[in-house]
Amino acid sequence: MAAGGEPKPDTPALRAARIGAALAAPARARMLLHLLDGRPRSSTELAAVGGVGAATASTHLRRLEAARLVEAAAAGRHRYYRLRGPETGALLEALCVAAGGNAAADMARAAAPAAPIRAARSCYDHLAGILGVRIHERLQALGWLQRGAGREYAVTAAGEAGLEALGVDVAAARVGRRRFAFGCLDWTERRWHLAGALGAEVLAMALRRGWVRREAETRALAVTRTGRRALAARLGMQL
Amino acid sequence: MAAGGEPKPDTPALRAARIGAALAAPARARMLLHLLDGRPRSSTELAAVGGVGAATASTHLRRLEAARLVEAAAAGRHRYYRLRGPETGALLEALCVAAGGNAAADMARAAAPAAPIRAARSCYDHLAGILGVRIHERLQALGWLQRGAGREYAVTAAGEAGLEALGVDVAAARVGRRRFAFGCLDWTERRWHLAGALGAEVLAMALRRGWVRREAETRALAVTRTGRRALAARLGMQL
DNA sequence: GCGACGCTTCGATTATCATCAAAGCATGGC
DNA sequence: GCCATGCTTTGATGATAATCGAAGCGTCGC
Structure with missing residues (x-):
């Protein structure tokens, strides 16, 4: 399986499509939106908000990681995921706006922890x-x-x-x-x-x-x- | 087929996922990025930049229209598509940034027509x-x-x-x-x-x-x- | 060490979707 | 009226992916 494969030109459009595909599943969208406040969450918690089983959530999270939308930190037997970089947050907010509800973006901002x-x-x-x-x-x-x-x-x-x-x-x-x-x-x-x-x-x-x-x-x-x-x-x- | 179907609660995450799915196909991503400069294009032209046949392009464009990412204007036997609203442009630019290449966003801005x-x-x-x-x-x-x-x-x-x-x-x-x-x-x-x-x-x-x-x-x-x-x-x- | 727990991998099932060829439907030019 | 053109619809095919149960693998608490 190693030899060859596709040429894979990797144009900007292809990268964009990959990210779009990563956002495409409702379960993944729920997970990402839930991460919008910046707090890391465990796989189990994300499985719950995603409305899927642990196995499915694990697959989703690996996919989000591959798309560089989230990154993971292992801590003991837990695994904490958080949004990767400010670009991802900006993308999600633009997505919320385009989806008609600025409510989601506002909510996320409101959920941001206070300075003290x-x-x-x-x-x-x-x-x-x-x-x-x-x-x-x-x-x-x-x-x-x-x-x-x-x-x-x-x-x-x-x-x-x-x-x-x-x-x-x-x-x-x-x-x-x-x-x-x-x-x-x-x-x-x-x-x-x-x-x-x-x-x-x-x-x-x-x-x-x-x-x-x-x-x-x-x-x-x-x-x-x-x-x-x-x-x-x-x-x-x-x- | 009309009676019932799913309850369809339509949460923000679902709307976001629908938009993500609309961006997910490489052909659609190419079309959208090509529209980033604001100029309307005909179905045929978009089929060419998408790298697909006319039939496939038609399906894609209907999907983008359903996702409210583009809108169409009929002009004689042509049909011109353009990005729908500034939110869509902002979304695509955020997507380009998240995809690593700010080049696409810059290119789009450069292609925007000058005031005169x-x-x-x-x-x-x-x-x-x-x-x-x-x-x-x-x-x-x-x-x-x-x-x-x-x-x-x-x-x-x-x-x-x-x-x-x-x-x-x-x-x-x-x-x-x-x-x-x-x-x-x-x-x-x-x-x-x-x-x-x-x-x-x-x-x-x-x-x-x-x-x-x-x-x-x-x-x-x-x-x-x-x-x-x-x-x-x-x-x-x-x- | 042992069992409980969090998480991932594997296998199988099902649904969705991208794609094209061919046929259908308008519109424009003559 | 007729044909060429631009576009859409239909039908069929192959690929992708979402999902879960079951099994496997580390890690923690004792």
């Missing part, structure tokens, strides 16, 4: 949002976290010293059988932030030292003036 | 462009032209007098076996302008009286100050 909850929030018991993602990046850039198999992390010697100096109780994170440190997909930023026992200790430290403060009624976190200064001075981070 | 040629031009030997369409409208509104079968026109008694007073040689248009007056689809305005022997006489008058002047090297026509004043005073037209 994007800036910083808690995810279970660790830091998430822009702040969470930035800290996660910074710890790797400093060489304090070393990525192991999968999305697991180990703390280097420099990291151990540095984190303890900040007031993070790394030793406490090691007791118990909880996973020590791993990457968790951030649903507003679509990148990874630090989860696990170590992530929880980092958030505990930040609250204890007054770097962040919990907002009432939400998972949003406010970064204090103290926090902003400390992040700059001790981690070299400009928020 | 849109404003007024000659089409064979009669007036076209915005000016041509406006005059055509005005002559009907004044009751000077009366629409007959198809797109043929007859000149009324009032029309005969009015046109002669303007300097149009209506009698000259009647000699010979040339079609007297009929509607011609304007490719920038996508509406009708006046063609045939009478249309030629109108343009001849406008040139003779200095209402319009031919631009060098193009089919564009410049409306002179004299022309603007005459159109306002004698036909009640504000350009």
Whole structure:
């Protein structure tokens, strides 16, 4: 089967048609529209909104991935899909408009997360949002976290010293059988932030030292003036 | 076959999927992209760019029409298709961008007609462009032209007098076996302008009286100050 | 390790669709 | 009136794809 096949000239029209075909199935359209708010969803959830079985959804999602309309991130036994790039979002919005209902596009915009909850929030018991993602990046850039198999992390010697100096109780994170440190997909930023026992200790430290403060009624976190200064001075981070 | 069928709830996702399906065939994508410059094309021409036979093209075009992506105008034994509404153009451009090639979108924009040629031009030997369409409208509104079968026109008694007073040689248009007056689809305005022997006489008058002047090297026509004043005073037209 | 769970692959079934040749139907030119 | 032309409809054929059940494969929780 390998030898030859079609010449496949791949003109713009052919690429356009491929994308059109990817949008053509109602189940796939429902999935894509459901992803318009930017949040990643698992295969199971997308199967539900698509109104099809898990097997069918899997086929659809591979097809959307092949058409480069979505991209997937494996996280444990889950698989999270999200729209790929802003072009896809623009395409879907144009599609909604052409379909007569600007309602869908408006709805998507309304469903976009508000600024405060994007800036910083808690995810279970660790830091998430822009702040969470930035800290996660910074710890790797400093060489304090070393990525192991999968999305697991180990703390280097420099990291151990540095984190303890900040007031993070790394030793406490090691007791118990909880996973020590791993990457968790951030649903507003679509990148990874630090989860696990170590992530929880980092958030505990930040609250204890007054770097962040919990907002009432939400998972949003406010970064204090103290926090902003400390992040700059001790981690070299400009928020 | 009429009774019942599916319930057909018609959610936004379903409408989106229908549009996606309309874009899905390579032949249809080629046709649509070819229409991106706004010019109407005949079924035969679209069949050629689609790379399919006339029968297949006909099916495709009916489908695009059903999806409200194009609309058709019958003109004699030809049938001209054009993109329907600006939303369709926006959708196609978003599709091109998502397909990786912004080239197609740029190309389409480049192919959009320049302002002067849109404003007024000659089409064979009669007036076209915005000016041509406006005059055509005005002559009907004044009751000077009366629409007959198809797109043929007859000149009324009032029309005969009015046109002669303007300097149009209506009698000259009647000699010979040339079609007297009929509607011609304007490719920038996508509406009708006046063609045939009478249309030629109108343009001849406008040139003779200095209402319009031919631009060098193009089919564009410049409306002179004299022309603007005459159109306002004698036909009640504000350009 | 073991079972539960999330997800994917495989196989089979069914529906849809793209395509063309041939025939039909208008329109325009003479 | 007649023929050529542009377009559509019809009928048949082959390809594609949507769907699900069942089985397979990692991963997590214990």
